[in-house]
Amino acid sequence: MKILILGAGQVGSSVAAALATENNDITVVDTDTQRLRDLAEKLDIRTVVGHASLPSVLAQAGAEEAGLLVAVTSSDEVNLVACQVAEQQFRTATRVARLRESEYLKVASAVNVAISPEQLVCRHVERLIEYPGALQVLDFADGRAQLVAVRAVRGGALVGHEIRELRQHLPAHVDARVAAIFRNGRPVKPEGSTVIQAEDEVFFLADARNITTVMSELRRLDSRPTRRLLIAGGGNIGRKLARTLEKKYQVKVLERSRERARSIAEELLNSIVLVGDCADEDLLREENIDQTDIYLALTNDDEANILSAMLAKRLGCPRVLALINRPSYAELVEGGSIDIAVSPQQVTLSALLAHIREGAPARVYSLRRGAAEAIEAVVRGDRRTSRVIGRSLEELELPEATTIGGIVRGDKLLIAHHDVVIESGDHVILFVMDKRQLPQVNALFQAGAGWL
Template identity: 55%
Template sequence: MKIIVLGAGQVGAGIAVEMANEANDLTVVDQNPVLLKKLQDRLDIRTVVGNASSPTTLIDAGIEDADLLLAVTSRDETNMVACQVAHSLFSTQKCLARIRSTDYLQYPALFSPTAVPVDYIISPEKLVTRHIQHLIEEPGVLQVLDFIDGRARMAAVEAKSAGSLLGVRLRDLPSYMPDHEFRVVAVFRDNTSIQLDGQTRIQVGDEVFFIAACEDIAAILVGFRESGKRYKRIIIAGGGNIGEKLALSLENNYQVKLIEIDEAHALHMAKTLQNSIVLLGDAADADLLKQENIENTDVYCAVTNDDEANILSSMLAKRLGARKTLCLINRSSYVDIAQGSAIDIAVSPAQITIGALLAHIRRGDVLAVHSLRRGAAEAIEIKVHGDRQTSRAVGRSIGKLSMPEGVSIGLIARGEQLVFPHKDVCIESGDHIVIFLTDKRRIKDVERLFQVGVTFV
């Protein structure tokens, strides 16, 4: 696939790393030659220095025969104009754009073939807000991901000694929770994926990934750790786009306080939010946090645009007694350092956005992609097509599929039915399959397994 990426920032660079390792013809465009040089030193890709929305620049990048344009610069207007130019002058097959401003997003009619021809809009703030909201709705999880149009979720949890399922063989788990169907798809022990079979037992400290119907997640979580109280009191540090959207999404179900350092913006937030308390001040002010009873706060969410400020205020909040700290971190190099210290969950907007983009880049009918464990693992939802003659999977039982190492099928959606697979379940055309890859480098093998071949024998 010939792909042009406009923008070499966190998202553009992340996409370049993902796709360059998958034998794609990739060109990255940016006005900053230093960013492009860093990418070229790491990856075997083409780069073009120039204005991303300029027809001349796009021609230099190879737009005339490109399969896909990803406009992910930091400016919405540049992304929109680039898609317009690509569609109008070069009939580019597919254009995706990152749009951040709510001024544009509140008018869906703006994005259409007869207006601004964007085939798919990526809104990082919307994606990140939904991700954090899910983490708050499911106490105790490290990650929680939606599949099958929100009917199923995959959750990651660190196993604790109080969990009733610890020490139980995987084959015996159903008998311990007969009212809740689920499947463990991966276990990481000491940051390494372990081989799973029916005899595997969950140990304290394991990072367990499992998938279940949405309504069963909370009950199953209790099996891997102590029963977690539902969160009630939330403090949000930062009233930017994400902070505002997060407060709006939570304030009707939780006691929300939002801290904003800019007076004019704090006044705007006070008018916008109906059931939240808006505080003017510095989230790194220990006296302010104590005054607002940080020791009784269930979740402290640091979501400003400053990574260092988020990390430091989260560490302070934890030291002062916050039950859980959640920190927004843009720099990927900071994520691994921060997570697991005083910061319970580090959220990477770039990784979340990249996952949404990958769903439109992967070959085959891929409906959802989630990047896991800081990009090392991946979970995808794929729709199966073909028949026994044209597909390596259709009409065959899971036990007879040549599944790559480290790849497991977690769930099959067949119409309205959710099927938790075992080796005798046969794949049918039209099935939606949720697949977990402990090593995302296996994605090509998965695509080949489920792709339709006209002359497959």
């Protein structure tokens, strides 16, 4: 497929990298010549320098032959105009746009799929608050199954034991599957004999109702309920999150700008809004940071978020989360003084991939800063047209670094055991730890899965 990506920023570059290895013809448009040159050196793509909304630039980029346009520049207006030009002048079939301003979401008629980073990040953080100790919480099959990442800690019942022992620790009605393990940043394929070690990042799949039970086997869960939250940063994300969370928690918002703080205070109903610097140690002490259950550093400054989250942790806050735009920063700090590093680019990329992969999978999640993916494939066809229907999981020739966590059939999650047989209509949840193996996964599922 010929794909046009407008914008070579972090999201645009991530989308290009994700799709360039999948036999797509990709052209990236941006006004920054150096950024395009750097991207072209890493990927087998074509680049065009120019303003992405201009018809002449889109024509030069090959919009007439493109089946998909992905507008992810830093300007909502440019993204909207580009989609409109692509629809009216070039008849581009699918037009996806990133729109930060929520008001545009209601009037973007030229956009097939509108992605709001702020809404996505807010929902992502809400789920992390809902499950204390989780690093990621990913929904599949409309929430019937969840893939949860946790860091195994000393004292967890399963730490130091083989994965096959997990079933012995769970109640009779609970089943779960360890889908992947990352140890010191490297993937470890989960076998029955694999021993879970402290500090492992463990991804497991379970019915949404059983997540807390399974988490307790990998880490000691804090018995203290989450009540008090402190949000540093009153930008779009901080403001939206406070508005949602104040219905369930005691929320404080710390904002440096007095004018913005006043505006936020007028908008919120039950939250306390403070004016000050999130790196002010005296202020954090005055606000009883040691009695706060979760500290959320959500300013627009990566360094400020990292430093203030580390400070809050040192002052006694049991759980801290930082919004970090630079992937290299997030990789460095997560798991140390900072419990969770949230990357808006990776959250946005996951949403984009679910819409722009040819055929559109039901769900795609970009994991480990883009190195791995969790995919939900809806199987269609019959025994004649599909290479997977009617076959048991042990018969499938999966790539070495790919595992099937489970199958959602109707309202029931079937955990992936060797004798489970795939049927038409099943939602198969795969974990691909090495994205270079995606073409092999595609080849296996291409005849009968709804995302290929």
